[in-house]
Amino acid sequence: MQDRVNALIATGCSLQQVAALLERHPRIMLKKEEALQNQLLFVAQVLEMPVTSSEVLDFVLTINPNSNFFACDVNTLREGLAFLKKTGVSKKGLANGLKHNVCSVRPGEMQLRCQHLTARLGLSNKSLTRILKNQPGVLARQPARLDINLRRLEGLGFSASQVQSMATRQPTLLTANWDTALQKEKWHVLSNIMHMPLERLVSSPAILQSAMEKLLSRWQFLCLLANAGHLKNSSPTDILCNSIADTDKQFAEVFNCKGMHLVYDESFKKACLANYVPKFLDA
Numbered sequence: 001m002q003d004r005v006n007a008l009i010a011t012g013c014s015l016q017q018v019a020a021l022l023e024r025h026p027r028i029m030l031k032k033e034e035a036l037q038n039q040l041l042f043v044a045q046v047l048e049m050p051v052t053s054s055e056v057l058d059f060v061l062t063i064n065p066n067s068n069f070f071a072c073d074v075n076t077l078r079e080g081l082a083f084l085k086k087t088g089v090s091k092k093g094l095a096n097g098l099k100h101n102v103c104s105v106r107p108g109e110m111q112l113r114c115q116h117l118t119a120r121l122g123l124s125n126k127s128l129t130r131i132l133k134n135q136p137g138v139l140a141r142q143p144a145r146l147d148i149n150l151r152r153l154e155g156l157g158f159s160a161s162q163v164q165s166m167a168t169r170q171p172t173l174l175t176a177n178w179d180t181a182l183q184k185e186k187w188h189v190l191s192n193i194m195h196m197p198l199e200r201l202v203s204s205p206a207i208l209q210s211a212m213e214k215l216l217s218r219w220q221f222l223c224l225l226a227n228a229g230h231l232k233n234s235s236p237t238d239i240l241c242n243s244i245a246d247t248d249k250q251f252a253e254v255f256n257c258k259g260m261h262l263v264y265d266e267s268f269k270k271a272c273l274a275n276y277v278p279k280f281l282d283a
Contacts, residue, residue, distance in 0.1 A: 007033040011040050012052030024061050027070040038074045046081065046098055048091070059095070067101035076104060083107040084139075087114075087132045100137030100175075116143040117174075120150060121164045135171030152178035156187060162202045170205035184280040186212055194219055196237060204241035216276055217269040218243070218251065221262070230257055 008018045008028075022028055028036060043060055044051035063069050069077075080103035084094055097103055105113070117138065118128050131138060138146070153163050153173065167174050177183065190196045190207065194215075201207055207215070222236035231239065243251055252264040 003033045004028055004031065004036060007036045008040075011037060011056075012050075013057060017057055020061060021057065025063070025065055025070055027065075031070060035073065039070065039077075042074050042077055043098065046094055059099070063099050064101060068104040069098075069101060072104045076106065079107050080105055080110065083110050084132070084136055087136075088129050089133050089136050093133050093136050097136035097139070101140045102136050105139060110139050113139050113141075113143060113146075117146065120147065121167060122160070123164065123168070127164075127168045130168055131171040131174070135175065138171060138174045141175060146174060149174055149176065149178060157198055158202070162198070165202055166205040166208075170209060172209055173205060176209065181280045182212065185278055186215065188279050189215060189219075194237065194240075200237060200241055204244065206244050207241060210244055213269055213273050214244075214248075215240075217264070217272040220272050221255065221264050221268065224260070224262060225255065225257060228257075228260055230260070 004022075005015075005018055008021060009015070013021065031039065040056065040060070041051050044053070044056045047056060047059060049055050077098070081094060081098070084097050084102065089097060102110075114128060114132075117123065117131070118125075120143075121127075123131070141149075150163060153166070154160065156178075158166065186208070189212070190201070196207070218240055219236060222231065222239055225231050226236050239255075243254070246254075248264065248269075256263050
């Protein structure tokens with residue numbers, strides 16, 4: 001054990017940081033000293049930072065402890081990284097792929113998963129590249145698990161072509177778990193409370209990945225403005241979809257209504273969530 005601790009300290013970690021790293025990634029104890037240092041050096045190279053920088057350790061702490069990252073040898077990780085680079089994945093995407101266990105998948109298996117994704121969604125090479133650039137983590141998913149996600153999306157009423165369009169625009173839809181109580185609750189809100197048309201979700205798929213608090217609070221805020229006649233020639237649905245990527249500050253700057261003393265802030269958001277009676281989540 002002391003050899004691993006010394007190896008981590010040699011990369012610039014403090015004892016407190018070593019403790020945090022060992023707690024997060026107990027598999028480190030199975031690595032030999034040199035292999036462990038090479039693994040951290042690999043992360044530093046991907047991030048283009050000195051191995052002694054705090055950002056490298058912070059990044060390692062974000063890696064899923066259930067991933068195979070520390071179970072893999074560094075050569076396997078390099079091969080996976082090289083494959084992602086060939087597909088045109090950006091520096092940020094490479095780091096994302098490393099974080100989500102993609103680099104531990106061997107290139108041959110990655111290629112098979114790319115072929116499956118292409119065939120399943122009917123993707124062009126351009127669309128596949130776009131998905132991988134934005135969400136390389138999709139290659140960490142087994143094809144069978146990917147098919148389950150796609151079938152559940154189609155089960156919500158979307159056609160195959162609509163799912164393809166949504167996945168290309170919002171690739172994180174491919175890795176989401178659509179069978180959780182939270183996702184069911186979100187779909188209930190979108191379809192039964194907001195009456196959001198499927199076509200609108202296809203054109204604004206980020207709505208499906210938005211937090212419940214954001215959806216509910218912004219929707220209720222916009223409905224209050226609409227009922228008071230402050231939304232001219234626009235519906236709450238359209239405004240919600242068009243502004244979903246805005247920060248809370250940006251949203252508030254545009255829609256806060258001084259005449260009604262209506263302010264979109266944390267208090268308003270909490271009140272909306274407190275007043276909502278969930279259907280699938282525990283109250």
